[in-house]
Amino acid sequence: MNQSPLELRHLKTVVALADTGSVSRAAERLFLTQSALSHQLKQLEAAYGLELFARKSQPLRLTPAGERLLTLARQLLPQVAAAERDLARLREGEAGELRIAVECHTCFDWLMPAMDTFRSHWPAVELDIVSGFHADPVGLLLSNRADLAIVSDMEPQPGVVHRPLFAYEMVAVLARDHPLAAKKSLEAADFAGETLITYPVPDDMLDLLKKVLKPAGVNPKRRTSELTVAIVQLVASRRGISALPFWAVVPYLERGYVVARPIAGGLQSELYAALREDDARLAYLDDFLATVRDTSFASLPGLSALG
Known part of the structure; x- marks a missing residue:
């Protein structure tokens, strides 16, 4: 019987491709270069004589062969992880x-x-x-x-x-009718005449200030709030603008309460x-x-x- 070319790393790759819809993002998640991941996929496709995903689709779409491996991966990888936890318990308690x-x-x-x-x-x-x-x-x-x-x-x-x-990306959060909402991206100077609404933390813990505003010599007026929902409400009421994690404001964007814009081409935290x-x-x-x-x-x- 021929040895299977399939390894756990291949199953993890298929899961990452399905979850991210992108070869580049899947490679990031797996801590691989994009070329290394692509080479791994080509080897597996050559071994089976089948394509695993449609390369020109956006987002990436798995073929029936890829879907079959995804089903296996969803079943097998949790079992492997559970077995490894059991072994760790035997070793460490x-x-x-x-x-x-x-x-x-x-x-x-x-x-x-x-x-x-x-x-x-x-x-x-x-x-x-x-x-x-x-x-x-x-x-x-x-x-x-x-x-x-x-x-x-x-x-x-x-x-x-x-x-x-x-x-993750930090985005500027603005009222829908704010003049800056007409811009595709905000730069440091755009914050100069605004009230910046933040959490009540020191400046060196705020990436907007540390990475964008202070290097540009911009120091806007401040207002603080403990809660994300309260910050969004203040922004929607035109009391100021804010910078929040994109994933944290998605629910408010989907409801149309506020709008978001990239900062300085994409501020990463x-x-x-x-x-x-x-x-x-x-x-x-x-x-x-x-x-x-x-x-x-x-x-x-x-x-x-x-x-």
Whole structure:
């Protein structure tokens, strides 16, 4: 009997292609170059003598052969992941503690679904969110008051390691009748005469200010609010403009409450997980980070992978 050319990496590739609808975005998610992913697909297609997807379709469309492999992947990959978790439990034990500290107000939109999925994977791990918003979540790690911190920068610190989660686009959010809504993209100067509505955090935690406005010498008036929905309401009422993650404002865009525009051609923000170095190899922490990435890419629009 001939050896099958099919490997787990091929099934992961088919899933990424189906989820993203793009070879380039699938390659990002799998931490491959686009040429490496294309070469992998060509080898598999040559082995079976069938095309797996229609190359000229936009978004990408799987062929019947690709759909059959996708069905297999959806069935098999969760079983492989479950078996690997079982092996990790045998090695490390089932119980543990995972206290999560966050520095971003919009983290809960993707964190809660990931936590729900994780609980089914590791029911004996005590999972909790450290109460409140924290300007220095890594400090909670080092004082043993948290086990994982969600941060926007990888600042090297002794005893701390960082793992990439994902990148996302920040967009300008405007009232539908705002004069700037006529522009295709906003630049730093467009914010100069406006009131900028932000979360109540230090300036160095706001990528719009750090990456776009301050380098251009622009310092607009400010107004703050704790809640995304309140910021959107203020924007819709022409009390100011804001910059928010694209995925966080999609529901309001779909309802026509506000409009969104790119900033400086596409302002990207990043999220990382910070862990104590001594905990970095714990299987349940690895699984939690994989769960965050999987659930976020499956449910949030406009994400891209971090290397």
